[in-house]
Structure formats: structure tokens, C-alpha cells
Amino acid sequence: MAILTPATLITLVDKTTAFSLAEIGTVGSGYGAGDRSLSLGSTWGTDLKARNLESLVLGTADPDRIKRLFNSVDALVTASNYEVQLKNQLSGWLTALNQDCRLSGITGAYPGVVDIDTFAAYFNTGAGGPWLCLLPPDWIAVSFNVLGKNPQAVNVYSPAIVNMAQWVITGAGTGTFTPGTAVGAAYAGAAVPQLTTTGITGTGIVTVTGTNHAGVAARTWTVSVTGNAVYTLVPTVATDLLHSVTSIAAASGLTAGTAVVGAAIPAGRTNPPT
Numbered sequence: 165m166a167i168l169t170p171a172t173l174i175t176l177v178d179k180t181t182a183f184s185l186a187e188i189g190t191v192g193s194g195y196g197a198g199d200r201s202l203s204l205g206s207t208w209g210t211d212l213k214a215r216n217l218e219s220l221v222l223g224t225a226d227p228d229r230i231k232r233l234f235n236s237v238d239a240l241v242t243a244s245n246y247e248v249q250l251k252n253q254l255s256g257w258l259t260a261l262n263q264d265c266r267l268s269g270i271t272g273a274y275p276g277v278v279d280i281d282t283f284a285a286y287f288n289t290g291a292g293g294p295w296l297c298l299l300p301p302d303w304i305a306v307s308f309n310v311l312g313k314n315p316q317a318v319n320v321y322s323p324a325i326v327n328m329a330q331w332v333i334t335g336a337g338t339g340t341f342t343p344g345t346a347v348g349a350a351y352a353g354a355a356v357p358q359l360t361t362t363g364i365t366g367t368g369i370v371t372v373t374g375t376n377h378a379g380v381a382a383r384t385w386t387v388s389v390t391g392n393a394v395y396t397l398v399p400t401v402a403t404d405l406l407h408s409v410t411s412i413a414a415a416s417g418l419t420a421g422t423a424v425v426g427a428a429i430p431a432g433r434t435n436p437p438t
Contacts, residue, residue: 167273168264170287170297176261177280177299178437180254184306185436187253188246197246214244247309254310262311281307284319294403298430300437304350314350318377322351323435325427329409331370333423337416346408347427356428357385357397357406363422364392368415370423372397377405389418397425 189196191208198206206212218237221230242248262279269277274292277283287297298321307315327344334340359370372385376399383404385397397406409425429435 167271168268168283170284170292173261173265173280173283173297174299174433177303178433180257180261181300181302181306182437184250184254184309185302187250197244197249200245200247209246210244211241211246214241217241250306251310254306258310280311281313281315281319285316289318289403295405295430300433300435301351302436317350320351321430321433321435322347322427324429326424328357328406328425328427329372329374329412330422330424331412331414333364333414333418333421336419337414339412339414341412343409344425347406356430357399358426358428359387359389359395359397360424360426361389361392361395361421362424363420364389364418365420366418367391368417370415370418371413372406372409372425373411373413374409375407376401377407379407381410389414389423392421 187197188199189209194208196209198209198211200206200211214237218234218241221233221237224230258280265280265283266278268274268283274283274286276290277286284297284299286292288295297319299315299319301320301323304314304320307313325345325347328346329344330342332340332342357372359372361370367388367390370387370389374383374385375381376383383406384400385404385406386400387395387397389395399406406425406427412423412425414423
């Protein structure tokens with residue numbers, strides 16, 4: 165039997181997550197189950213239509229008719245909840261996928277692996293890593309609704325962030341720092357910390373200091389800037405992902421321009437998955 169690989173698990177989890185998003189649908193299309201977690205009731209999909217039916221039954225103001233129909237229509241409202249639908253549809257599938265992951269632990273290929281989450285952790289922060297099995301942000305809801313638990317934060321990549329912080333270069337080695345958006349607490353961090361530069365004059369090293377995925381402060385990421393481009397920031401500690409930025413510094417060879425730290429999703433992936 166071929167051992168499950170992180171690339172295969174990513175593909176399967178991405179598609180499972182895409183299935184769940186298709187199940188929910190969108191307010192724009194009006195189709196799907198709706199997402200009751202957003203409010204007391206969805207404004208689209210089967211959840212809305214089921215509650216419309218319930219209102220129509222109550223609206224008859226006929227006690228006998230309400231008595232005959234209400235229990236059934238109320239059960240329909242309960243069943244139309246996408247969380248209920250998703251659990252019914254995906255429980256068997258994710259149980260099987262958990263089992264496939266567990267088998268790789270039993271065989272000794274990946275020690276300590278017992279399910280999807282520990283498999284991902286083995287390839288993100290464990291002996292098989294680093295960061296080879298980051299799962300999509302919407303997987304958090306799927307895992308909670310179907311498996312009854314949230315994945316470990318280190319197993320989930322952050323949605324893209326345009327501006328985690330910026331540095332406006334005002335002269336040789338000087339500039340103005342402005343903080344931006346940090347990675348959400350539910351996520352491990354940015355799969356690819358990036359630096360986007362505009363209006364650059366000169367060349368030199370840009371150093372970003374911040375907190376890593378594990379909450380350790382004063383970590384650094386650097387890149388050699390030679391012009392206007394999107395650069396990949398390189399961590400001083402190879403396993404670090406960037407969680408938040410506390411400062412940015414530019415070498416004296418850079419005399420003008422703006423450097424913005426951002427976060428990209430892992431290469432070759434789409435968020436949300438399709």
C-alpha cells in the first residue's frame with residue numbers, strides 16, 4: 165500500500181473544503197444551504213426557504229393546520245442547517261480519511277500520526293516538515309462541524325494579507341514605520357512572507373523584525389532589495405513563519421521608496437479552494 169503523502173492530503177482536504185463551501189452557497193446566488201452561523205438565520209439558500217415555509221404555516225393562524233404541519237416543518241428547518249447537512253454528508257468520508265492518515269502512523273512511516281490533524285502537524289512542525297501540509301482557512305469550520313474539533317493553528321495557513329506593516333524610506337537608513345494587520349490567531353502564519361517595494365532608489369538589505377508562528381518575538385526576515393518588485397522574505401531561523409511585524413529597517417544604500425510586508429498563501433494553492 166502506498167503511504168499517504170502531504171501533497172495528496174492537501175489535495176483531498178482542499179477539495180473537501182471546496183465541497184463544504186459549495187454546500188453553503190452564497191448570498192449573491194441565493195443557492196446552497198445558507199450559513200446560519202452568520203446570524204439568527206441565513207438570508208439565502210435552503211435555510212431561508214425552510215424558515216419561510218415555517219412562517220407560512222404559522223401564518224395560516226389555523227390551530228388544527230398548525231398542529232398537523234408544525235412538527236414536520238420545524239424538523240425541515242433543523243435539517244436545512246448546513247452544519248447538519250455537512251455532518252451527514254462528510255462524516256463517513258472524513259472518518260475514512262482519518263483512518264488513511266492513521267495507517268501511516270501504525271506502519272511506522274510517520275510516528276505519532278493518528279488522524280488528519282496529527283498528519284498535517286507531522287509535516288508542518290514535526291519530523292517530516294517544515295510547512296509541507298498547511299491546510300486552508302475554511303478547513304477550520306469543516307473540521308469543527310464534522311469532526312468536532314478545530315485543527316491546530318500550526319496546520320492552517322493564513323489568508324493573504326496585503327499590509328502587515330510598511331516602511332517609508334525617508335533617507336539613507338531612515339524611514340517611518342506603520343503597523344498593519346497581523347495574522348489571525350487561528351492560523352499558523354503566512355506561508356510566504358513577502359515584501360513589495362515601490363518608488364525605490366538605491367539597493368540594500370531590508371530587515372523585518374517580528375513575532376513568529378509560535379509567539380517568539382524578535383525574530384528576523386531579510387531580503388536584498390534592488391528595485392521595485394515583490395520579494396520573498398527569508399527567515400533567519402529557517403522554520404519561522406511570520407505572524408506579526410514589530411519593525412522594519414533598510415540599509416543605508418536605500419534612500420527612497422516604500423516597502424510593504426505582506427503574506428501570501430502557499431504556492432500553487434487558491435483560497436478559497438476550488
